[in-house]
Amino acid sequence: MSKEVSVLEIREITKKFPGVVALNKVSFKIEAGKATVIIGENGAGKSTLMKILSGVHTDYSGGIYFNGEKVCFQNTTDAEKRGISIIHQELNLIQNLSIYENIFLGRELENAFGLMDVPKMKSETRKLLAGLKLDLDPAMPIYKLKVGQQQMIEIAKALSFNCKVIIMDEPTSAISDKEVKILFEVIEKLKAEGKAVIYISHKLDELFEIAENYVVLRDGEFIEDGKIKDIDEEQLINKMVGRQIDISGRTENYCSEEKLFEVSKLYLKNSMLPESFILKDIDFQLKKGEVLGIFGLMGAGRTELMETIFGLNSEHRQGKIFLNDIPLDLSSPEKARNAGLALVPENRKQDGLVLGMDIKRNTSLSVLDSISLRGFLSRNKEENLANSYIKKLKIKASSSAQKVEKLSGGNQQKVVLSKWLATNPKVLMLDEPTRGIDVNAKHEIYKLIKEFAAKGLGIIMVSSELPEILAVSDRVLVMAEGKITANFKITNQTSEDMILKAAIPKNKQHDYA
Numbered sequence: 001m002s003k004e005v006s007v008l009e010i011r012e013i014t015k016k017f018p019g020v021v022a023l024n025k026v027s028f029k030i031e032a033g034k035a036t037v038i039i040g041e042n043g044a045g046k047s048t049l050m051k052i053l054s055g056v057h058t059d060y061s062g063g064i065y066f067n068g069e070k071v072c073f074q075n076t077t078d079a080e081k082r083g084i085s086i087i088h089q090e091l092n093l094i095q096n097l098s099i100y101e102n103i104f105l106g107r108e109l110e111n112a113f114g115l116m117d118v119p120k121m122k123s124e125t126r127k128l129l130a131g132l133k134l135d136l137d138p139a140m141p142i143y144k145l146k147v148g149q150q151q152m153i154e155i156a157k158a159l160s161f162n163c164k165v166i167i168m169d170e171p172t173s174a175i176s177d178k179e180v181k182i183l184f185e186v187i188e189k190l191k192a193e194g195k196a197v198i199y200i201s202h203k204l205d206e207l208f209e210i211a212e213n214y215v216v217l218r219d220g221e222f223i224e225d226g227k228i229k230d231i232d233e234e235q236l237i238n239k240m241v242g243r244q245i246d247i248s249g250r251t252e253n254y255c256s257e258e259k260l261f262e263v264s265k266l267y268l269k270n271s272m273l274p275e276s277f278i279l280k281d282i283d284f285q286l287k288k289g290e291v292l293g294i295f296g297l298m299g300a301g302r303t304e305l306m307e308t309i310f311g312l313n314s315e316h317r318q319g320k321i322f323l324n325d326i327p328l329d330l331s332s333p334e335k336a337r338n339a340g341l342a343l344v345p346e347n348r349k350q351d352g353l354v355l356g357m358d359i360k361r362n363t364s365l366s367v368l369d370s371i372s373l374r375g376f377l378s379r380n381k382e383e384n385l386a387n388s389y390i391k392k393l394k395i396k397a398s399s400s401a402q403k404v405e406k407l408s409g410g411n412q413q414k415v416v417l418s419k420w421l422a423t424n425p426k427v428l429m430l431d432e433p434t435r436g437i438d439v440n441a442k443h444e445i446y447k448l449i450k451e452f453a454a455k456g457l458g459i460i461m462v463s464s465e466l467p468e469i470l471a472v473s474d475r476v477l478v479m480a481e482g483k484i485t486a487n488f489k490i491t492n493q494t495s496e497d498m499i500l501k502a503a504i505p506k507n508k509q510h511d512y513a
Contacts, residue, residue, distance in 0.1 A: 007032040007196045008053070008084075008165050013062035015048055022048040025062070026222045028215050030165065035187055035197040037207040037228070040217035041240055041297075041500070043464050046200050049217070050167050053198075054086040055079035066165075077106070085158040086167040091150055093142045100125040100138040103157045128156040133182050147270070148175040155183065166190060167198045172206065173299045184210055202297040203505050204233050218242050237504070241466070241496040254289035254450070255474045259325070260458040261286040261427050266319035268301075268308050268482075278304050280482045282319070286427065286458040291449060293473030293490075294462045297503050300479040302462045303346055306431045310343040311336035323426060337366065342420035344413075346431040346462070352416040355405040359397055360386035362404050363418045389418035393448060410441025417448065428452060430461045434468065446472050466496040478502040 008030035015023040023045045030036050038046050051057045053064065055073035063070050066082060073079040076086075093102050100121045109124070111117040125138035132152050142150060152175065158166055168187075172180045187197055187210050199211060207214070208228060216223040216239045223239055268279035279301050286292050296302045308317050311333040321328050323340060330336045336343075345351035353362055363386040364371055371381035386400035393414040397407060404415050413433060420428065430449070434442040449472055453459055463469050469476050470490060478486040478499055486502035488494050 006030065007067060009065040009068075010049070010053075011063045011065065013049065013052060013060060013064070015045075015052060015057060015060040021220055023052075023060070023220045026217065026220075027062075028222060028225050030196050030198060031213060032164070032196050033191050033194045034212040035191060035199050035210050036213040036215060037199045037201070037211040038215050038217065039200075039204075039207065039236060039240060040223075041464070041466065043219070044217040044240075045220040046217055047169060048220075050086060050169055050198070050200065053079070053165075054084055054167060080161045080163065083164040084167065085161040085163040085165075086169065087154050087158045087171050088169055091147075091154060093150055093153060095143040096141060098139045098141055099129070099136060099145075099153055102142060102153065103128065103160050124160070125156075128160055131159070132156055132186065148179055151175050152179060152182075155186070159186070163195070165196045165198065167200075169200045170202070170298060171199075172201065172203065180206075202299075202503075204236060207236075208233070216240060237497060237500055241500055253474060254453040254456075255291075256288045256456075258288045259285055260288045260290075260323070262322040262325075263309065264320045264322070266305075266308065266317070266321070268304060268313055269316040269318070271313075271316055278482050279308065282484060284477055284484065284487070286460060288456045288458055289453045291453050291459045291461060291472055291474050293469040293476035294460060294479060295464075295466065295469050295476055295499055295503060296479035299481070300503065301482040302479055303431055304482075305479070306343055306345075306429050306460070306462060309336070310341060310429065337423055337425075340424075340426035341429065342423055342425035342427070343429045344416050344420060344431060344433055346435065348409075348412055348416050352419075353404050353412060356403065358401045358403050359390065359395070359407075359415055359418075360400040362415050363389055363400075363422060366419050367422045385422060386418070389414075389421065393418060394444065408441070410444065413441070413445065414448075421452075425457065427458045427460065430459065432462055432464065434463070434465070442468075466499055469499065470494065470496070480505050 006029040011027050013023050013026045014021070026045070026049060038049070040046050048057065052060055055076040055078050058074060065071070071082055073082065094105070097105070103125055104121050109117040109120050122138040129136055129138070132155065134149065134152055136149070142153065145153065151171065155171060171183060175183070190197055199207070201207060211228045213225065214228050214231065214236070215225045216236070218240060223242060262285045263282055266279055266282035267277050270276045270278050282305065294302050294305070304313070307313060309321060309330065311330040314331045321330055328339050330339065349355060360382050364382045368377065371378050371385060383400055389395065390397060390400060395411050395414045397411065404412055407415065434445050449459060449461065461472060473490050475490060476488045476499060477484050478488070480503050488499065
């Protein structure tokens with residue numbers, strides 16, 4: 001990239017998960033005294049790489065060289081001691097502890113008697129907070145802070161290690177314009193001190209404001225690096241996408257002209273900040289047999305939209321939802337299910353399955369009433385139900401008695417589908433239905449989606465993968481910062497670039513302050 005001083009060098013880093021190569025021989029250098037932005041689509045490998053650099057993932061091949069010396073971190077504490085700290089996108093604070101307790105957790109300062117030196121920890125915390133222009137009592141518990149303030153505490157904690165490399169993963173996703181300005185001042189100060197900043201953000205205007213260098217990752221591979229002054233936003237987007245997708249084979253279209261489902265003026269209040277919104281003015285319709293894709297970058301509100309439609313977050317929801325022009329009471333997931341909605345969640349292991357149970361028990365969980373008589377479960381009905389879906393969805397298992405934890409990711413996903421198809425839904429919502437499964441299993445899921453559409457189901461599919469959106473959807477809604485920014489009918493002229501441009505926030509309006 002440059003002849004400048006490299007404080008950190010990544011050489012041939014490869015990281016594999018079951019069925020997925022998250023990073024493939026990635027190599028580049030990070031310069032001291034500069035901010036380097038790592039850019040790429042969702043799933044490009046950015047967060048995985050940052051977790052390797054910060055000691056979260058320790059099982060990988062390749063090498064990390066810090067000041068010319070090869071290092072192998074066993075955990076995050078090891079990485080911090082060597083000089084690398086990370087500001088995670090997701091808050092890692094303990095709500096019931098105070099600000100100073102969170103900042104010094106696990107490395108508490110001691111006095112001459114070997115006791116915790118609380119006054120000194122509070123004093124050091126005040127200095128950190130002053131540097132971020134935060135006028136807060138170090139003894140204040142975290143739960144009393146606003147989300148934006150909590151994000152600034154995460155930043156303060158990372159800075160407290162006085163590391164030579166600071167990784168910032170979407171640090172402005174939950175802070176106000178005023179706090180963004182303060183953060184950028186801190187970044188300039190860090191660079192002046194000769195420290196390296198690795199910055200990840202989907203907000204391209206931020207990158208051009210604070211960074212000197214860039215690195216592009218795509219599908220787990222290194223694509224290009226260079227000076228940010230030598231490239232523009234259009235070129236960056238093209239490098240992030242970097243491929244043409246052939247969708248000429250999309251001949252099946254089961255979408256009718258009959259409106260099935262409608263969401264009108266949907267808002268979701270931020271529970272931490274009631275005056276702000278996670279979802280804003282969401283309007284869309286879904287037709288019978290239509291596959292409606294929803295695309296957005298991290299933090300766009302895709303999962304929150306699916307969960308809100310399915311009856312979660314009802315106390316913070318505003319707006320109306322209709323099925324066949326009839327308004328629905330979706331005050332709980334149970335009412336959503338009874339109305340004809342089904343949701344296959346993003347995290348199948350945590351939210352979609354009971355891993356210790358077998359296939360038949362998982363399949364029957366959503367329809368226990370229909371396979372019970374006078375309060376007693378019919379074992380024959382349960383087994384027949386499970387076996388019918390094992391056959392329909394081609395689930396590879398020894399029998400319906402096999403524990404789902406023993407199945408592959410693709411077959412686990414089919415069990416989740418079975419559970420919800422058993423409810424005979426009219427609208428099937430799929431949140432990242434192919435995440436963590438291999439290519440063959442993905443194509444099987446795609447085929448099933450088309451079969452469901454052919455039977456008249458309305459399907460809403462959230463996906464982070466643009467090729468998947470283009471290959472499966474009839475139409476795609478694009479989201480950014482809780483709003484719908486575009487509505488594309490998928491044709492041979494629809495490109496990844498068009499969709500990605502609509503997904504990138506266009507300004508610095510931060511509603512989560």
